[in-house]
Amino acid sequence: MKQPRRKENKSDGSLKQQSNDIKVKTLQMKLQGLSIYEALGSICEGFFASEIFASASASVHVIVFFVSKVYKYRRQQMQPVTANVLLPPIKCSFSIEQVINAPIEVVWSIVRQFDNPKAYRMFIGECSSTSTSNAVGSFRHIAFVTDFPSTVSIERLDDLNEEKHVMVYSVVGGDHTCRLPNYQGMISVKEKCSGGQRRTIVTEKYTVYVPEDSNAEETRYLVDTLVGFNLKSLARIAECI
Numbered sequence: 441m442k443q444p445r446r447k448e449n450k451s452d453g454s455l456k457q458q459s460n461d462i463k464v465k466t467l468q469m470k471l472q473g474l475s476i477y478e479a480l481g482s483i484c485e486g487f488f489a490s491e492i493f494a495s496a497s498a499s500v501h502v503i504v505f506f507v508s509k510v511y512k513y514r515r516q517q518m519q520p521v522t523a524n525v526l527l528p529p530i531k532c533s534f535s536i537e538q539v540i541n542a543p544i545e546v547v548w549s550i551v552r553q554f555d556n557p558k559a560y561r562m563f564i565g566e567c568s569s570t571s572t573s574n575a576v577g578s579f580r581h582i583a584f585v586t587d588f589p590s591t592v593s594i595e596r597l598d599d600l601n602e603e604k605h606v607m608v609y610s611v612v613g614g615d616h617t618c619r620l621p622n623y624q625g626m627i628s629v630k631e632k633c634s635g636g637q638r639r640t641i642v643t644e645k646y647t648v649y650v651p652e653d654s655n656a657e658e659t660r661y662l663v664d665t666l667v668g669f670n671l672k673s674l675a676r677i678a679e680c681i
Contacts, residue, residue: 529621530650534660538671540640542678544631547640548605550678551627554597555580560674563588563666574600582614590616598624605629620663621649640678642671 540547553559555569557580565585571578574597582593594613599606611623625646632639644667650659 530656531622531647532650532656532659532663533645533647534664535643535645536664536667536671537641537643538668538675539632540642540675540678541637542640542675542681543638544605544629544640546681547642547674547678548629550674551605551607551629551642552600552602554578554600554607554609557582560677561670562673563669571597576600579612582616584616590614590619592616619651621651623648623663625667642674644671 550559552574554574555567555572555578557567558564563584564582566583567580569578569580576597576599578597580595580597582595584590584593592614593611593616596610596612597607598610599608601607606626606628608624608626610625611617611620617623623646625644627642627644630641630643632641646663646667648659648663650656654662
């Protein structure tokens with residue numbers, strides 16, 4: 441008996457096509473001399489402007505797929521480290537800025553939720569916190585979505601200034617520390633009025649040590665991309681409130 445043909449889910453087809461397009465663009469950029477992380481950053485800019493980003497679940501799966509490929513590519517390309525050679529750790533400090541067309545009180549109400557990073561951050565599957573009142577010194581346990589290169593990140597709230605609209609946090613545990621050793625991020629929110637329109641500028645300044653199997657340039661491209669995704673997601677959410 442002939443089996444009925446299963447209908448292809450249109451969203452699955454769109455996701456598959458998007459993934460294939462990303463692979464092609466990545467290969468083209470590598471051939472043009474860009475590093476894999478430069479290629480990732482360029483693709484991210486175009487991705488956020490695409491229609492598929494309107495679907496939050498689809499966008500996360502596409503991004504996770506590509507980021508995981510980046511990690512695998514890096515591990516395959518790394519040269520073995522010479523034994524008995526101790527090198528001093530390299531520390532990077534950079535910042536990412538995002539302009540949001542929303543009032544500062546709206547943006548800050550989302551950012552300040554240390555116990556609920558899923559309010560805007562991407563790639564998070566589940567999160568639990570030792571405090572629901574955003575007490576300084578509290579911890580949050582983040583479990584990332586399936587196929588993300590890291591599985592767990594344990595983070596500490598180092599400072600929360602309600603008047604200056606500043607949050608400082610550190611990654612202190614979990615396998616996420618392997619990719620972001622001694623990571624500390626400071627998120628500041630400032631208002632900017634122009635032409636009678638209230639806008640908000642969100643800046644995340646971060647310091648992180650370069651992993652042994654990477655270098656400063658690639659570490660920066662990687663973190664800039666991940667932080668950039670989160671800030672763009674924050675803008676999209678805040679501007680819809």
